[in-house]
Structures are given as structure tokens and as C-alpha cells.
């Protein structure tokens with residue numbers, strides 16, 4: 224059912240920028256599980272947070288939903304009536320697989336998966352918004368506007384779950400955490416070549432923020448409570464409550 228990620232296993236002569244194309248969408252569950260430390264714990268916790276924060280008659284947005292792992296975790300745990308989940312991703316190969324995956328599980332809670340840019344969609348009546356490793360792929364200059372749109376669309380006490388790869392201002396710490404992440408990937412079966420080719424492919428498309436900068440931005444937008452709830456190496460997830 225899941226295809227193994229070998230996309231960077233052979234030497235690639237002209238290494239282009241990483242994109243969420245057909246080949247990435249096909250191997251994505253294996254790729255993300257072997258690449259992001261704590262990924263499955265974060266998916267589980269998104270379900271737990273949905274159970275607590277999602278209110279009756281409200282919406283849940285999963286922005287950059289890929290194949291729908293966070294959407295499904297949230298949907299499994301929501302107990303409230305009249306909730307609608309909206310997943311958004313601008314990669315059609317992801318969206319097609321996401322729709323199939325979601326249709327395979329029965330639930331009373333409706334889910335719409337939109338193939339759109341998350342910078343273009345209206346957000347209203349949200350009790351929960353999920354950005355699980357998506358904001359890091361937006362151009363840095365577009366991030367604050369999206370977070371503000373989310374803030375405006377959240378109901379009082381609504382929650383944003385924001386998971387990201389982070390950079391650290393102290394060089395010895397940054398180097399150490401990047402190195403530990405690469406060791407984690409090696410332990411999950413990626414070769415030195417796979418790690419280094421993917422790192423190069425991601426260089427231009429994934430520009431990381433600092434934890435402090437992210438927290439400050441969320442506070443400045445008006446969020447009442449902001450906290451990291453998970454960190455492993457240079458990956459982490461925070462909650463921001465309106």
C-alpha cells in the first residue's frame with residue numbers, strides 16, 4: 224500500500240528544486256515518516272487537540288493537507304455535532320490521493336479537500352486550524368499575511384497547530400540539531416547520498432524560521448497564548464490559542 228521513498232537514492236546530475244509532484248505524492252507517507260522525527264506523535268496529538276478544541280457548528284482547516292493524515296486524525300477524535308473539515312493543498316497528485324484515502328474511512332463528519340493555494344482561501348468560523356509542516360514552504364514574505372488570515376478566521380479560544388522545521392541562531396546548536404536530524408534519517412535507512420541530495424533540493428524551497436521569531440509573530444498578531452508543545456531536534460510543533 225505504501226511505496227518506499229527512493230527518489231534521491233541514485234546520483235542526480237541536475238538536481239532541481241524539491242516539488243510536491245506525482246513521484247513525491249506517491250512515496251509521501253514513507254518519506255515523511257522516515258524524515259520528520261516525531262511525525263506520528265504529532266499526528267496523534269492533533270487528534271487529541273481536536274477532541275478538546277473543536278466546538279459544535281464550527282470548521283476545522285487542514286492547510287497543506289498532503290495525503291490527509293492530520294485531517295483523518297482530527298476527524299477520528301471529534302465528538303461535536305455539525306463540524307465541517309476543509310483540507311487544502313495545491314498539489315493535485317496529493318489531493319487525488321488524499322480524497323481516495325479519506326473516502327476509505329467512514330465518518331459522519333464531512334470533509335472537503337480543495338486543490339488550492341492556502342494563501343487564497345477564506346477562513347471563517349474555525350475552531351481549529353492545522354499547519355502541519357506547511358508554512359515553511361511559503362515564501363517568508365507571505366507567512367505573516369497567512370497567519371493573520373488564520374487569526375481573523377478563528378473563533379475565540381480557537382487553536383492553531385503550527386508544526387515546522389526550525390533554525391537556531393546559535394551556530395553550534397543549529398549545526399548539532401541538523402546533524403542529529405541527519406543521523407535520524409540515516410538510522411531510518413536513508414544513505415548519505417540521499418540525505419545530501421534532498422538537503423540540496425530543499426535549500427531554496429524551505430526557508431526556516433526561529434522558534435523565538437515564530438512565537439513573537441503569533442503574539443504580535445493577537446494570539447493570547449502561544450507555546451511549543453513538542454520538539455525533537457530541529458523539528459517542533461506549537462499551539463497558539465486565540
Ligand SMILES: Nc1ncnc2c1ncn2[C@@H]1O[C@H](C[S@+](CC[C@H]([NH3+])C(=O)[O-])CC(=O)[O-])[C@@H](O)[C@H]1O
Nearest residue numbers: 243287288289292293312313314340341355356360
Ligand atoms: N501555497 C500552498 N498552498 C497549498 N498547499 C501547499 C502550498 N505550499 C505547499 N503546500 C503543500 O504543503 C504540503 C507540505 S507537507 C504537509 C504534511 C501534512 N500536513 C501532514 O500532516 O501529513 C510537509 C512536508 O512535506 O515536509 C505539501 O503537500 C504541499 O503540496
Ligand SMILES: O=C(O)C(=O)Cc1ccccc1
Nearest residue numbers: 254255258259388421422425
Ligand atoms: O527530509 C527532510 O530533510 C525534511 O526536512 C523534511 C521533509 C519531509 C518531507 C518532504 C520535505 C521535507
